[in-house]
Amino acid sequence: MKDSKYQVPPKTQIGHVHLRVSNLDTSIQFYCDLLGFELIQKYGEEAAFVSAGGYHHHIGLNTWHSKDAAPDTREGTGLYHLAILYPTKKDLANIYKRISQVENLRIGSSDHGVSLALYIRDPDNHGVELYWDKPKEEWPWTADGKLDMYVRPLDLDALLALAD
Known part of the structure; x- marks a missing residue:
């Protein structure tokens, strides 16, 4: 290059x-x-x-x-997850409400500072991230101006309270 x-x-x-x-x-x-x-x-x-x-x-x-074919495995190379970006926090809340009603669907979640994310797996075990980007003004920055993303628990009750 x-x-x-x-x-x-x-x-x-x-x-x-x-x-x-x-x-x-x-x-x-x-x-x-x-x-x-x-x-x-x-x-x-x-x-x-x-x-x-x-x-x-x-x-x-x-x-x-x-x-x-057999479901995808989590080991080895390949797709880690596909990410679906929702336009508003309320949209993310609505999909959370919907998927939380599905029996035996494991849902992971994180607050990354820049985004709120939900994690599920499709029928072939592909990772699917459902997320909303926070406004850029709310992103965490270090004192020297670098982005400071993190992984913290997502308040799912507060998210659910926004759903229709």
């Missing part, structure tokens, strides 16, 4: 994630019926594309190389 000073443009975004899943219908139920994404297109019985707000797709699901 000759030009080590190159930086990705500041407004660059991650457009979508594409997941290998073992069962397309089970994954569609998780991402659409539970998390509320819209099914945009189903490509036969092998792939589906889901999104928020009518975008062509935020999440691609496919069984091209993984139909009926």
